[in-house]
Structures are given as C-alpha cells and as structure tokens.
Amino acid sequence: MAHGVKIAESSCRGCVNCIKSCPTEAMRVIEGKIRILSEICISCGECLRRCPHRALLPEDDDWDYILSKRPMAVVTDPCFCAQFSWPPIPSLTAHALFELGLEPIFEEYEAAYDVAAVAAARAIKNSPETAKPLISTYCPAVVRLIQIKFHELIPHLAPVENPLETSIDLWRARTKKREPVTLVSPCPARIAMVRSPVGRDVSSAEYVISTSKLAREVLIGSGDPSKKVTIDSSTETPRWIAWAKTGGESMHVRAFSNQPVRTLEVDGLRNVISLFQEMELGKLRGIDYVEARACDLGCIGGIGNAESRFLSRIKIDNVKMSFNITEQYKKELEALYHAKVWMLRDEIVPIEQMPLGEDLVKAMEKLKQLHAVYAELPHLDCGTCGRPSCRVMAEDIVRGEGSLDDCIFRLKSRIADLSREIYELSKRLVHTMTPEGK
Amino acid sequence: MSEPLVLELQVKPLDFLAAGETATHFKETLKSLGLPPDICRKAAIVVYEAEMNIVIHGGGGVMCLQVEEDKVTIIAKDKGPGIEDLELAMKEGYSSAPDFIRELGFGAGMGLPNIKKNSDELYIDTAPGKGTKLRAVIYLDKRR
Numbered sequence: 001m002a003h004g005v006k007i008a009e010s011s012c013r014g015c016v017n018c019i020k021s022c023p024t025e026a027m028r029v030i031e032g033k034i035r036i037l038s039e040i041c042i043s044c045g046e047c048l049r050r051c052p053h054r055a056l057l058p059e060d061d062d063w064d065y066i067l068s069k070r071p072m073a074v075v076t077d078p079c080f081c082a083q084f085s086w087p088p089i090p091s092l093t094a095h096a097l098f099e100l101g102l103e104p105i106f107e108e109y110e111a112a113y114d115v116a117a118v119a120a121a122r123a124i125k126n127s128p129e130t131a132k133p134l135i136s137t138y139c140p141a142v143v144r145l146i147q148i149k150f151h152e153l154i155p156h157l158a159p160v161e162n163p164l165e166t167s168i169d170l171w172r173a174r175t176k177k178r179e180p181v182t183l184v185s186p187c188p189a190r191i192a193m194v195r196s197p198v199g200r201d202v203s204s205a206e207y208v209i210s211t212s213k214l215a216r217e218v219l220i221g222s223g224d225p226s227k228k229v230t231i232d233s234s235t236e237t238p239r240w241i242a243w244a245k246t247g248g249e250s251m252h253v254r255a256f257s258n259q260p261v262r263t264l265e266v267d268g269l270r271n272v273i274s275l276f277q278e279m280e281l282g283k284l285r286g287i288d289y290v291e292a293r294a295c296d297l298g299c300i301g302g303i304g305n306a307e308s309r310f311l312s313r314i315k316i317d318n319v320k321m322s323f324n325i326t327e328q329y330k331k332e333l334e335a336l337y338h339a340k341v342w343m344l345r346d347e348i349v350p351i352e353q354m355p356l357g358e359d360l361v362k363a364m365e366k367l368k369q370l371h372a373v374y375a376e377l378p379h380l381d382c383g384t385c386g387r388p389s390c391r392v393m394a395e396d397i398v399r400g401e402g403s404l405d406d407c408i409f410r411l412k413s414r415i416a417d418l419s420r421e422i423y424e425l426s427k428r429l430v431h432t433m434t435p436e437g438k
Numbered sequence: 439m440s441e442p443l444v445l446e447l448q449v450k451p452l453d454f455l456a457a458g459e460t461a462t463h464f465k466e467t468l469k470s471l472g473l474p475p476d477i478c479r480k481a482a483i484v485v486y487e488a489e490m491n492i493v494i495h496g497g498g499g500v501m502c503l504q505v506e507e508d509k510v511t512i513i514a515k516d517k518g519p520g521i522e523d524l525e526l527a528m529k530e531g532y533s534s535a536p537d538f539i540r541e542l543g544f545g546a547g548m549g550l551p552n553i554k555k556n557s558d559e560l561y562i563d564t565a566p567g568k569g570t571k572l573r574a575v576i577y578l579d580k581r582r
Contacts, residue, residue, distance in 0.1 A: 151475045152475050152476075152478075152479050277458070277462060280465075280479065280482065281458070281461065281482060281483060281486050282483060355470065355471060355472025356470055356471060356472070357472075360471060360472070360473070360505075360507055360578070361440055361507055363470070363471040363472055364440065364443045364471060364505060365440070367443055367467070367470065367471060368443060395470075
C-alpha cells in the first residue's frame with residue numbers, strides 16, 4: 001500500500017513531534033528514526049506540518065525527470081490557479097504553463113466537475129433517508145480515514161470518481177493523445193490517489209508532483225501572464241475553481257440539483273473526525289450531503305501548496321462565477337452522465353485492522369492483558385518509547401512488538417530497585433570481615 | 439466459558455462537554471475485539487443515550503460494559519430521582535428534561551426508545567427517589 005509521505009532519514013532527529021499528530025496512530029520512532037505503518041496511513045499530511053526538521057516530505061516524482069519528458073500534459077488541482085499574484089483565472093495559468101512547454105488540460109475540467117456535481121445531486125435524490133447523508137469522495141484522505149476508522153460510514157460514500165481523473169479520461173477520449181499526464185497535487189493524499197487509487201485499478205495520471213514545485217517553476221520561468229493575456233472585468237472564472245476551498249463543491253452540488261439539498265461543510269481533520277463520530281451515533285439526521293476536507297479551508301490548505309491558504313481563499317472569493325448553463329450544454333452533460341464517466345469503477349471496501357486475537361475469547365484475553373499492561377504505565381503519553389501514547393504502547397506489547405522496559409519511567413524505577421538491591425548486597429558481611437568494614 | 443471482560447467508567451452530572459466520551463471509548467474497545475460493525479454501532483448508541491440520561495437526569499453515575507462470548511451487556515446506574523412513569527418515558531418524543539437542557543439541543547425524548555430499538559433485551563429497575571438501573575443486552579448471534 002503506497003502512501004504519499006516520504007521520510008528523509010538524514011534529517012530525522014527521532015523527536016516525537018510527528019507521531020503525536022497522526023490521526024490513525026500510524027507512526028513510531030524505532031532506533032531513532034521515524035517509521036510509518038503504511039497500511040493505516042491516510043496521507044493526510046498532518047505529520048509534515050508538525051515536523052520541525054523537514055524530515056517528512058510529499059512522496060512525489062522527480063521534477064527534473066518530468067521536465068525532461070516532452071510532450072507532457074498536466075492536470076492541476078483547482079487550487080493551483082490560486083497560487084500566484086494574478087487572479088485565479090485558468091486562462092492566465094494556462095498561458096504560464098504553455099510558456100514552460102507543458103500542456104494544461106483545463107478545457108476538460110468544466111464537464112468533469114459539472115458531471116461530478118450532477119452525479120452527486122442525483123445520488124442524493126435516489127438515496128433513501130437511512131442512507132443519508134452521503135459523504136463526498138473528493139478528499140482522498142477522508143475516504144481512507146473512513147476505510148480505516150469509520151467502517152459504518154462506507155455505505156454513505158458517494159460513488160463519484162474524482163473529477164481530476166475524469167478530466168484525464170475525457171481528454172484522452174477526445175484528443176486521442178497518448179502523451180503522459182502529470183497530476184499536480186496540493187497534498188500527500190492526492191499523491192496517494194495516483195499511486196494507489198481507491199475505486200479504480202490504476203490512476204489515469206502517470207506522474208505526480210507537488211503544487212509548490214510547479215508553482216516555483218512558473219514564478220521563475222514565466223513572467224506575469226496577466227500582462228500578456230487580456231482579461232477584462234467581465235471575464236468569468238469557471239465554477240470548478242471553487243472546489244479548491246471548503247464549500248465550493250457543496251455550492252456546485254446544490255446549484256445542479258433540482259430539489260433543495262441540505263449540505264454540511266467541514267474542514268480540518270480534527271473537525272472531520274468529530275463529525276464522523278457524531279454521524280456514527282446517528283446524530284446527523286436531516287443532512288443530505290457532507291463535504292469533508294482533511295485540510296483547513298479545503299485543498300488550498302494542503303501542505304504541498306506555495307501560497308498562503310488565507311490569501312488563496314480571498315482570491316477565490318473575489319472572482320465571478322456563474323451557474324447558468326445553456327440548454328445545449330445541459331444535453332451534453334446529460335449524455336456524459338448516462339455514459340457514466342463520473343462513476344467509481346470499484347466498490348470502496350473497509351481496510352480491516354487486525355483484531356487483538358483471532359477469535360473473541362482470545363481477543364478478550366488479550367484485552368485484559370492490555371489493561372493490565374496499561375495499568376503499569378505512567379499515562380503521561382510522553383512519546384519517549386517511540387509510540388504516540390501509553391495505550392498504543394500497551395497494545396504493541398500485547399501484540400508482541402515491544403516490552404515494558406521501552407518505557408523510560410519503568411526503566412528508571414527498575415534501575416532504582418536494582419541499585420537498592422546492589423546496595424543491600426554490598427552491606428552483607430563475609431566471614432573474614434568485621435562490622436567495621438575491614 | 440471464560441470470565442467476562444468488564445469496563446467501568448464514572449459519568450459526571452451535567453458535564454455536556456465530556457458527554458459521548460464513554461460511548462466513543464466503549465466502541466473503540468468493542469472494535470479492537472474484532473466485533474462486527476453493526477454490533478459496535480448498536481452498543482455505541484445504547485451507551486450514548488444511557489450516558490446522556492445519566493448526565494441530564496441522573497445526577498452522575500456509572501456506566502459499565504460487559505463482554506461475554508455470546509453477548510454484550512451495558513449497565514447504567516445512577517442515584518437520580520428515578521423514573522415516575524416508565525411506560526410514558528418509553529414513548530418517542532416524551533421528555534422530562536428541563537428547558538435549559540433542551541436549549542442545548544438535548545432532551546428530545548428519544549433516549550429510551552432509541553435504547554430499546556438498538557438492544558435485544560432491556561431491563562429497567564427504577565422507582566421515584568431510588569435512582570435508576572438500566573441493563574441492555576445485545577446478542578452477538580441473533581439466531582440464538
């Protein structure tokens with residue numbers, strides 16, 4: 001199972017900042033270096049934010065290699081357009097990319113994002129009340145979080161393919177071009193989406209690169225396109241740009257639905273997790289659609305971006321968007337919907353975590369052991385044993401992956417006991433000695 | 439038959455910030471045992487509603503989770519005012535929660551009906567002034 005995070009061993013100091021930030025407790029420090037349990041990593045990027053030594057990086061492809069390949073098509077996440085000093089208008093960004101010799105495929109986005117919104121709206125309409133709310137599958141970190149930690153919510157995931165993948169499919173079908181495509185990703189989760197996709201066999205993109213790398217190249221390599229391309233105040237920005245920030249997708253789904261849709265938007269992993277916990281308790285009745293994003297403010301908050309998420313949001317808020325479509329376009333959209341270009345090919349399945357024991361009796365035995373081990377630990381969750389908490393330490397021990405002496409506090413008290421014993425031994429007399437200590 | 443696994447947690451009165459913690463904790467425990475998701479879900483809902491009842495009405499109490507080979511039992515005990523009319527309390531929408539609690543969004547009168555819906559057996563031992571003891575059982579194999 002590939003994930004979107006790379007470890008720079010030489011930079012890792014073995015501090016425990018990152019392991020505490022992991023929402024699925026997938027990180028350990030072993031022999032002074034960080035290790036990621038890839039089977040439960042959701043590529044959310046929280047650890048990258050927390051690492052003070054830049055030892056955790058997005059696992060993207062080699063930029064020089066990609067640049068050496070020509071021709072090369074690029075499919076950028078919508079937030080890419082908001083990385084620059086000029087307005088987030090795709091025609092400007094496309095101009096800058098052409099100057100670098102890359103071929104952006106923005107022209108397919110409109111249909112891909114529109115059909116995704118239509119598909120979500122129809123899925124909501126066709127779902128019984130008990131299956132609601134549906135949950136957006138746009139954020140791959142959220143999908144994987146559900147696969148690992150919220151199995152009950154899997155039936156709520158809307159079976160809609162990521163529109164970036166759909167864009168590539170549409171582009172290939174229309175142009176018949178065979179050149180490779182690089183996906184430009186704002187976060188480790190989109191990288192993981194290319195490396196090991198969910199809901200399809202292989203990604204339609206061949207390579208993946210971080211937004212910040214391409215943005216830097218644009219800033220160095222091409223001048224401000226707004227000086228060369230004329231835009232006037234009536235220039236409209238396409239609707240899909242709004243998906244870069246929280247609320248954009250919901251707005252799109254509501255606009256393309258022919259009935260009222262009650263949407264709920266949530267961003268930031270901590271918020272997403274509490275919302276899902278509430279949802280599992282059945283507390284979200286009356287909501288039709290949940291747009292959940294792992295990053296603050298949505299994709300513009302991804303760790304792989306160059307621009308401040310706050311400024312990106314202002315830029316997107318300030319552009320004009322229209323949701324009016326012509327009858328002709330409506331028909332085209334309907335045809336795409338029926339061609340099912342938007343549909344996830346495979347079912348999303350839960351990722352089972354190993355239970356403590358192979359059957360309930362053995363698992364209960366292990367859990368009792370776990371409670372006993374846990375009671376021996378200091379409950380400080382200091383991380384010095386290389387695990388995120390005393391509870392995880394206890395679990396590792398009963399699974400046979402550690403010992404109580406990994407705990408520095410336990411070790412200290414054992415040394416104290418031992419030295420007391422040595423001291424007692426040292427006072428014991430042998431027959432040739434007198435109590436004066438000769 | 440091996441010894442049942444028993445977990446016990448104190449619930450504080452009117453502590454709405456901590457409400458739901460017991461449900462999350464018990465559910466994680468059941469998940470780690472590898473129990474099927476629908477059992478975990480039902481148990482979590484029962485625990486949550488019972489916990490809320492202790493928080494709102496019971497003046498604090500104890501939540502207890504017992505796991506045996508064939509069933510999960512949830513016991514909620516409090517020393518609160520007790521339930522005057524149990525039949526009425528089991529009705530959907532009936533609530534005796536004070537206004538300030540309803541303003542917080544709780545006390546919709548769905549607690550006990552929800553517990554009944556999500557458990558296979560439900561016993562409530564209560565009398566005015568004597569407190570309430572609730573015991574809900576969820577069987578792991580429904581065909582029994």
